[in-house]
Amino acid sequence: MTPASNAGAPTDVVLNFPDNRLLIDLCGEFDKNLTQIEAALQVKIIRRGNELALVGEMQPTADAAQVLQQLYERLEKGKDLETGDIDGVIRMRQSVQGTGVRDGDQIEMFKGGGMEIRTRKKTVEPRTVTQGKFVQHLFEEELVFGLGPAGTGKTYLAVAVAVSMFIDGLVDKIILSRPAVEAGERLGFLPGDMKDKVDPYMQPLYDALNDFLPGKQLAKLIEEKQIEIAPLAFMRGRTLSNAFVVLDEAQNATTMQMKMFLTRLGEGSRMAITGDTSQIDLPRGVKSGLVEAETVLRDVKGIGFVKFKAEDVVRHPMVAKIIKAYDANSDRNG
The missing domain is CATH 3.30.1370.10 (K Homology domain, type 1)
Structure with a gap:
């Protein structure tokens, strides 16, 4: 034209x-x-x-x-x-x-194709400059933190890159995790076995995977443990080699849990840590491991930090307006 x-x-x-x-x-x-x-x-x-x-x-x-x-x-x-x-x-x-x-x-x-993330079901492209930076870091760095409000695509993009790298043979498995903070002591009162009790808290990760992989293939990969979805507590004692590991809702990890998780990184692996430090659900007085990690690791070479803002929200436009309104109110109240 x-x-x-x-x-x-x-x-x-x-x-x-x-x-x-x-x-x-x-x-x-x-x-x-x-x-x-x-x-x-x-x-x-x-x-x-x-x-x-x-x-x-x-x-x-x-x-x-x-x-x-x-x-x-x-x-x-x-x-x-x-x-x-x-x-x-x-x-x-x-x-x-x-x-x-x-x-x-x-x-x-x-x-061009440089920032396209190809999966089995769809091709994903960054829709904001910050999303583009995040994807670039995920492909280039071994450890990347994506920090910012809900709806900015942090977890979605991290899982997309994980699937893309798995398909291309760059990693042997995908491990997705979240702290099941909301369950707490109530976990034992929920019906079913441990998987039934935990799955509701892992559902957003299943939703993302279903966007990128056909249902039968996804089920088979989960059955063969080439894709694992588990609470953060299940990571203790493991060394995660040749894997793409995503920790979602990381603001709800304690300092000890965050250190434990980060030290699971093994040879040939990548880690993406995503979270929103304005949405911490930990008990009063318990410090968020994500907040501390941002301070402690900020200047460590080879670790990428990407901060998302309300402008990066890619859900309904009203979501961005809501986040901005809350941010403005927080600023007014100090």
Whole structure:
């Protein structure tokens, strides 16, 4: 597609898209994709034949033109175009505004295949710059901490990278763990065997795996213990070699548990630690091992730390607004 000049008309930018079939996909059913871009970037998009005219202020129309071009290129590569994909491209565009970095330097790394995470069922792509940094660290570092609010994709991306590396033969197994803090002494009163008692607390990890692996294959891998999902307490005494290990909800690990877990790292393994230090469920007076690890390990070479913010929330837009409101209230109350 090429921008077309339109001197004298009230439009700022006119884009020409040669493939009408792809243009239909770009616009979406009842032009819903265009409506999404208009609302996010405060521009008006007018469809005329195989052209899209963008009306608005200079910067928003320039941004909208770049977003449309990137989405069209995505379609040219045979990729699907969903609401989340559009949101991701817009977020990337907005993230570089005012940073002093050329657009291409940050955007380019997300356009190609370098930041794609390929699994059996789907290809996952970062939708914010911070998500991109996190994925990059997961592929490059042996130990990575992802810290930030719920809904930012920390655990989802970590499990996706784990599955991708397992499929590619870079690790022999996947181990996913969480502290079962909510269970506490009540665990013994729940019905069923230990697996039945613990599984409700592990369910988010099962949900992520089900997104990336076919059901029968996942069941077989779990049965053969090539994929393990277990509470943090079950990690004691083990050395985890040639594995991709994910500790989720790490803010609920005590200092002793965190040290125990981190020292399980064996040869050929990777670890991803994810958590939200604003959502600690430990008893009053018990210090979070994640909070301490952030302080103690911050300057250790080879350990990656990535901090997510409300702007990185990729769930319903209202979730980001809720997090921002709580953060603002916390700041006011000191």
